[in-house]
Amino acid sequence: MEADGPEVRAYIAALVGMGAPVVPGPSGLAVPACGAAEVTAVARRLALRVLPERQRRAEPTPGLLGLARALVVDEHPSAPGWTVAERERLAGWVAVLIEHRGEDGVQELVRALNEGPAAAPGAD
Template sequence: MNGTGEGRGMAADGPQARAFVAALVRAGAPSVSGPAGLAVPEAAAAEVITVARRLALRAVPEGWWQPRPAPGLLGLATALVVDEHPSAPHWSAAERQRLATWVAVLIEHRGEEGVQELLGALTEG
């Protein structure tokens, strides 16, 4: 191994992994059936949206009246959070879109810490 990082694997939460997932989202990678990837309890979409909205609004800079996520984050939020929620198959397309928007805003302003905060809040119920 040398100082350039050659010989190291890709860290699951590192920048290479995030870039890889973002590339899959941009390419329109198909969903794979199987168990949900998030260890949170099932919940109604309205409940999850309310929690994500509250956390996202706390994260945005003061004075923003209508948070809009940076381009590309919507797909990332959908793939990594919305589609991985155990209740997602029961939600409408509009509910999934609203949740993805708030999660994308949360990711934009708080990154992975924001997602972890969201998962903690959903687990606490």
């Protein structure tokens, strides 16, 4: 079984679908606190870079939305202060990033968020 293969993705999606309870404590994503718009802009920029040219719109795979919510969006230290709409918008971009880059995409997002203003949209 490959680490980023379909079997692993299906297993993680099943775990996410079980609805594990939220446990109080520090967030699992080691990034600075910031607004949802800032995080979404960075995720969007990174996701748009990896979309195939034939694909004009970012359409997240439904199965990856739960994974994106559970492992990235809900783990952001600022997530409790975001609206449902903000969280869903971010989850969509993170799902696209995961679909095309897997764990590397998440790590790239974490690095970009930790870089601060240099990672802002248009900074490239």
